[in-house]
Amino acid sequence: xxxxxxxxxxxxxxxxxxxxxxxxxxxxxxxxxxxxxxxxxxxxxxxxxxxxxxxxxxxxxxxxxxxxxxxxxxxxxxxxxxxxxxxxxxxxxxxxxxxxxxxxxxxxxxxxxxxxxxxxxxxxxxxxxxxxxxxxxxxxxxxxxxxxxxxxxxxxxxxxxxxxxxxxxxxxxxxxxxxxxxxxxxxxxxxxxxxxxxxxxxxxxxxxxxxxxxxxxxxxxxxxxxxxxxxxxxxxxxxxxxxxxxxxxxxxxxxxxxxxxxxxxxxxxxxxxxxxxxxxxxxxxxxxxxxxxxxxxxxxxxxxxxxxxxxxxxxxxxxxxxxxxxxxxxxxxxxxxxxxxxxxxxxxxxxxxxxxxxxxxxxxxxxxxxxxxxxxxxxx
Numbered sequence: 001x002x003x004x005x006x007x008x009x010x011x012x013x014x015x016x017x018x019x020x021x022x023x024x025x026x027x028x029x030x031x032x033x034x035x036x037x038x039x040x041x042x043x044x045x046x047x048x049x050x051x052x053x054x055x056x057x058x059x060x061x062x063x064x065x066x067x068x069x070x071x072x073x074x075x076x077x078x079x080x081x082x083x084x085x086x087x088x089x090x091x092x093x094x095x096x097x098x099x100x101x102x103x104x105x106x107x108x109x110x111x112x113x114x115x116x117x118x119x120x121x122x123x124x125x126x127x128x129x130x131x132x133x134x135x136x137x138x139x140x141x142x143x144x145x146x147x148x149x150x151x152x153x154x155x156x157x158x159x160x161x162x163x164x165x166x167x168x169x170x171x172x173x174x175x176x177x178x179x180x181x182x183x184x185x186x187x188x189x190x191x192x193x194x195x196x197x198x199x200x201x202x203x204x205x206x207x208x209x210x211x212x213x214x215x216x217x218x219x220x221x222x223x224x225x226x227x228x229x230x231x232x233x234x235x236x237x238x239x240x241x242x243x244x245x246x247x248x249x250x251x252x253x254x255x256x257x258x259x260x261x262x263x264x265x266x267x268x269x270x271x272x273x274x275x276x277x278x279x280x281x282x283x284x285x286x287x288x289x290x291x292x293x294x295x296x297x298x299x300x301x302x303x304x305x306x307x308x309x310x311x312x313x314x315x316x317x318x319x320x321x322x323x324x325x326x327x328x329x330x331x332x333x334x335x336x337x338x339x340x341x342x343x344x345x346x347x348x349x350x351x352x353x354x355x356x357x358x359x360x361x362x363x364x365x366x367x368x369x370x371x372x373x374x375x376x377x378x379x380x
Contacts, residue, residue: 006194012186020178027170035163039134039156042082043123046136046154049076049083054140054150057088057099066100073102076152084133085153091116091146099148108149111137116149125156132156196224200231212239292359294328299362306366350375 005013053076060069073086086102089112096108096116111122115137122137133155140148199216206214212235216228301321305314353373364371 011189011193012182015185016178016182019181023174023178027167027174030170031163031167034166035159038159038162042154042156042159043134043136045082046134046152047121047123047138050136050138050150050152053086053088053152054138057140057148057150058142069100070102073100076102082154082158083152084155085151087112087151088140088148089116089151090140090148096148108151111135112149112151115139115151116146119146126153132160192222193224196220196228200224200228203231203235207235207238212242294324294331296359296362298324298328299360303362303366 053072056069056072060066069088073088076083076086083102085106086100087098087106087108088100089096089108090099096112098108108116111124114120115122116139119139119141121139122135124135126133126135133153136152136154138150139146140150196217203214203216215232215235218225218229218232220228298321301317301324305317305321308314308317350373353375357371357373361371
């Protein structure tokens with residue numbers, strides 16, 4: 001759960017977790033010290049009143065003195081509930097006797113006996129039902145001799161009520177201070193941390209979406225400002241790298257396009273060359289295969305022209321020979337333009353020689369040349 005909290009919530013929660021116990025301990029300690037101070041103040045006031053009454057008891061004698069002493073006791077007992085019971089005791093032959101009292105008369109207890117007989121001032125806390133009381137007992141000195149004791153009972157109800165009111169006020173003040181602290185800390189965290197980090201996160205989200213031109217504000221000099229400046233520098237480097245990468249990709253694409261165009265042109269040229277070569281080979285083959293027989297036909301036409309005596313037939317033979325000569329010339333022209341590469345294939349020498357003699361026989365006969373072929377046995 002702690003990991004799911006935001007940074008602001010963690011800081012505020014940690015602050016509350018640390019400050020709240022400290023404030024609670026401070027409040028408890030303050031209330032306790034205030035209660036002790038009130039009780040000590042009440043104790044001191046009770047001692048002062050008891051000593052004042054003890055001094056008056058020594059000075060008051062006779063009926064008139066007793067009346068004045070009783071009035072003084074009444075004035076002390078009527079001070080806003082500060083003193084509940086007042087008792088003045090004298091040491092007599094039979095022990096301590098009540099000389100004057102205010103409030104509920106009580107017989108002298110052990111504390112009064114000790115104070116009157118030993119001259120000690122005794123202050124103790126007494127518990128009654130749901131209340132606490134200070135019992136202040138001081139001796140009455142007549143010169144250097146203790147002649148009695150004054151006992152005051154001071155309820156601690158007012159002190160407890162005042163301490164409780166102080167406790168409530170301290171708790172209310174602590175809660176108010178805690179609320180103000182949390183509010184101020186939350187506002188400060190929102191202004192100093194949450195809002196700047198939110199803007200930085202927005203810039204990061206925009207950059208993640210491809211908007212590399214987004215930049216975080218750099219108007220702070222603290223750690224948040226350093227983070228913003230670092231993010232901006234990183235985005236600058238990423239944008240520069242992306243631009244350089246795009247430039248290189250564009251150059252590579254253009255170069256690849258040119259290479260493809262050259263390759264396509266080369267392929268087209270190769271195709272044309274292959275078609276031209278095939279056409280040349282075909283033309284050469286046709287010229288060779290057609291021209292050679294036509295040459296033989298020309299020779300036979302010449303022999304026929306010599307053997308025929310009719311002029312009309314000779315004229316026809318000359319025309320035929322002229323057309324054949326044109327065909328032979330065209331075949332030789334094709335053969336010269338695209339002569340096929342010589343192919344070496346096995347042939348029968350005797351057969352090849354016979355074919356050649358047959359082709360040239362008209363010319364040899366016309367010139368009166370007799371050709372005799374003699375081939376050795378075993379020729380390929």
